[in-house]
Amino acid sequence: MTNPLLSSFELPPFSAIRAEQVEPAVRELLDRNRAALQSMLNTDQPTWDAIVAPLETMQHRLARTWSPVSHLNGVMNSDELRAAYNACLPLLTAWHTELGQNERLYAAYESVLENEGATLAPAQRKLLENALRDFRLAGVALPADKKARFKSVMEQLASLQAKFDENVLDATNAWSHLVTQEHELKGLPPPIVARAKAAAAEKQETGWRFSLDAPNYQAVLLHAEYEPLRRLFYEAWSTRASDQGPAAGQWDNTALMEQILALRFELATLVGFANYAEYSLATKMAKSIGEVGGFLEQLAAVAKPVAQREFGELETIAGRTLNAWDVGFYGERLKQQRFDLSEEALRPYFPAPVVLKGMFAVAEKLYGVKIVARDRFEKYHEDVQFFDILNGDDSLRGSFFIDLYARAKKRGGAWMDECVGRMSMQSSRHLPVAYLVCNFMPPSKSANGSKPSLLTHSEVVTAFHEFGHGLHHMLTRIDYPSVAGINGVPWDAVELPSQFMENFAWREEVLPLISAHIDTGEPLPAAELKRLQGSRSFQSGMQTVRQLEFAMFDFRIHAEYRPEHGGRIAPILAEVREQVAVVKAPAFNRFPQSFSHIFSGGYAAGYYSYKWAEVLAADAFGAFEEHGIFNSSTAQKFLHSILEKGGSRDAMEAFIEFRGRKPKIEPLLKQMGLAA
Numbered sequence: 001m002t003n004p005l006l007s008s009f010e011l012p013p014f015s016a017i018r019a020e021q022v023e024p025a026v027r028e029l030l031d032r033n034r035a036a037l038q039s040m041l042n043t044d045q046p047t048w049d050a051i052v053a054p055l056e057t058m059q060h061r062l063a064r065t066w067s068p069v070s071h072l073n074g075v076m077n078s079d080e081l082r083a084a085y086n087a088c089l090p091l092l093t094a095w096h097t098e099l100g101q102n103e104r105l106y107a108a109y110e111s112v113l114e115n116e117g118a119t120l121a122p123a124q125r126k127l128l129e130n131a132l133r134d135f136r137l138a139g140v141a142l143p144a145d146k147k148a149r150f151k152s153v154m155e156q157l158a159s160l161q162a163k164f165d166e167n168v169l170d171a172t173n174a175w176s177h178l179v180t181q182e183h184e185l186k187g188l189p190p191p192i193v194a195r196a197k198a199a200a201a202e203k204q205e206t207g208w209r210f211s212l213d214a215p216n217y218q219a220v221l222l223h224a225e226y227e228p229l230r231r232l233f234y235e236a237w238s239t240r241a242s243d244q245g246p247a248a249g250q251w252d253n254t255a256l257m258e259q260i261l262a263l264r265f266e267l268a269t270l271v272g273f274a275n276y277a278e279y280s281l282a283t284k285m286a287k288s289i290g291e292v293g294g295f296l297e298q299l300a301a302v303a304k305p306v307a308q309r310e311f312g313e314l315e316t317i318a319g320r321t322l323n324a325w326d327v328g329f330y331g332e333r334l335k336q337q338r339f340d341l342s343e344e345a346l347r348p349y350f351p352a353p354v355v356l357k358g359m360f361a362v363a364e365k366l367y368g369v370k371i372v373a374r375d376r377f378e379k380y381h382e383d384v385q386f387f388d389i390l391n392g393d394d395s396l397r398g399s400f401f402i403d404l405y406a407r408a409k410k411r412g413g414a415w416m417d418e419c420v421g422r423m424s425m426q427s428s429r430h431l432p433v434a435y436l437v438c439n440f441m442p443p444s445k446s447a448n449g450s451k452p453s454l455l456t457h458s459e460v461v462t463a464f465h466e467f468g469h470g471l472h473h474m475l476t477r478i479d480y481p482s483v484a485g486i487n488g489v490p491w492d493a494v495e496l497p498s499q500f501m502e503n504f505a506w507r508e509e510v511l512p513l514i515s516a517h518i519d520t521g522e523p524l525p526a527a528e529l530k531r532l533q534g535s536r537s538f539q540s541g542m543q544t545v546r547q548l549e550f551a552m553f554d555f556r557i558h559a560e561y562r563p564e565h566g567g568r569i570a571p572i573l574a575e576v577r578e579q580v581a582v583v584k585a586p587a588f589n590r591f592p593q594s595f596s597h598i599f600s601g602g603y604a605a606g607y608y609s610y611k612w613a614e615v616l617a618a619d620a621f622g623a624f625e626e627h628g629i630f631n632s633s634t635a636q637k638f639l640h641s642i643l644e645k646g647g648s649r650d651a652m653e654a655f656i657e658f659r660g661r662k663p664k665i666e667p668l669l670k671q672m673g674l675a676a
């Protein structure tokens with residue numbers, strides 16, 4: 001029987017994939033790759049066609065096999081799949097490190113650039129330059145023993161980081177809470193209560209059972225009038241995978257964090273950097289530790305006094321000192337008072353199908369494409385939908401899966417991931433396919449039929465954000481996978497298209513497209529929209545200092561790690577909080593233990609990227625505000641200079657080409673209401 005993961009599929013054959021096929025497929029591909037690489041390197045004339053194109057092709061093939069596995073592990077986790085996934089991580093890491101450390105391959109790339117550089121397209125040259133940089137970052141020039149150590153460090157890191165994520169997922173899944181007294185539910189939105197009621201009924205319990213997923217957690221923190229309930233949820237959430245809270249010690253990430261930091265430090269110093277923050281910046285738009293530090297300090301100086309004032313207002317309306325679990329609740333009260341606006345009350349205007357249709361219409365207007373649902377495709381879960389993006393002449397440009405709703409065994413948060421990357425090299429042609437994943441409240445099913453999922457406006461913004469990443473991946477015109485779409489884009493520029501896209505979800509030109517009341521079909525009334533827009537910069541000082549706390553903490557633990565004193569995780573967090581935070585975190589708070597972005601995701605010494613890219617996004621959107629948000633020449637320029645180019649050109653040059661100058665911070669400060 002052939003292994004479906006090795007068959008020549010375009011879209012993943014989800015229903016045929018079995019956990020036991022994963023490791024054999026990956027091993028088989030890696031064996032084939034190693035053999036092919038050997039014979040490629042025997043050529044005495046290294047050229048683009050003889051070396052680079054075949055290597056891009058084999059990496060693309062490997063990614064197409066691995067992507068559905070890694071995706072299913074994130075959205076349909078099971079013990080078997082997790083074991084298979086984990087078994088492959090060291091194999092894949094070993095392969096990538098071998099490639100990065102292969103001196104013959106390095107020399108071959110150097111001579112391709114030297115011999116053909118003048119005749120190659122700019123995207124091809126950029127690919128070669130990135131590759132040569134990455135060879136150096138992988139220790140290609142190291143002596144054999146250090147190379148071996150580098151490789152082993154990479155493999156250990158891959159496993160430890162995966163373990164970090166598992167602990168967070170397991171700790172989150174393990175906790176739930178049964179409410180038996182109805183008065184404790186006061187203030188909670190009816191759909192959240194109905195969902196908890198159904199969850200309890202499923203277990204033959206009387207009452208309301210709440211899991212710890214994002215919709216429940218946010219609803220309780222923002223709306224539950226019963227303070228002990230808020231505290232309970234806050235404690236469960238902020239102690240996940242730690243030595244504190246209801247499952248103290250059971251999935252504790254504390255030791256893992258130290259190990260991860262130590263290995264990252266070792267990795268960076270092996271290839272000649274003083275610390276991991278420097279190593280991280282070698283592939284980013286920001287040039288130095290000082291530049292990042294200065295940027296964060298500059299924002300802190302503007303935001304901290306505003307945040308203090310905002311926090312003071314909250315304590316005034318609460319009439320008491322506020323705990324961390326009270327801040328969201330009183331924030332919501334103040335927001336209601338000030339703007340006569342409740343996130344929950346707006347849900348009926350945003351049925352998920354309406355939001356998607358309107359969001360697609362925005363992309364259609366901007367970029368002259370068409371987005372159409374494909375009915376026949378292979379699903380891995382009944383919630384999944386599939387869409388094609390067509391060019392003006394109806395030719396296919398790219399496609400995407402969209403998986404909107406929270407469920408058990410699905411990683412929290414929202415993200416875009418690559419299913420297939422665009423490629424046109426030699427005989428290999430592929431159009432890009434993306435996964436867009438969110439964790440919104442599922443549609444409710446009852447005896448009277450089902451009701452679509454109703455989104456809050458902030459969930460609408462999240463959908464626009466991920467769709468922005470998706471467009472970056474799917475609209476690319478670059479044919480070489482390593483620099484197509486989001487590949488090869490510096491991490492601190494990769495949030496530009498996503499945060500840029502968020503802006504549309506706030507505009508009066510767009511709201512009629514994305515809103516239609518579930519009962520009346522009315523779009524969001526103009527007065528509501530005004531209030532909503534007014535609320536956009538609500539508590540932006542507090543939100544900014546919170547992001548700065550994460551960014552400074554992340555950057556400092558990576559910049560300041562030393563073997564003699566370790567990560568100093570808790571003291572650095574305390575110092576950062578002292579510097580920027582306005583909400584006092586309780587002693588049991590262990591937020592780093594579930595900070596997956598930096599301990600298991602790609603944001604290590606890079607969390608600042610969100611703020612960095614927000615500057616780019618707000619400034620880029622400024623061009624649309626100046627010329628009309630659907631102005632087609634502005635949109636075409638953005639498409640051609642930035643979206644289509646992916647990682648095939650320098651991010652700063654691309655920005656300057658679009659905007660006619662370097663980015664400025666002022667549009668962001670203005671957007672957040674922080675401008676002087």
Ligand SMILES: [Zn+2]
Pocket residue numbers: 465469495498
């Ligand atoms: Zn993003």
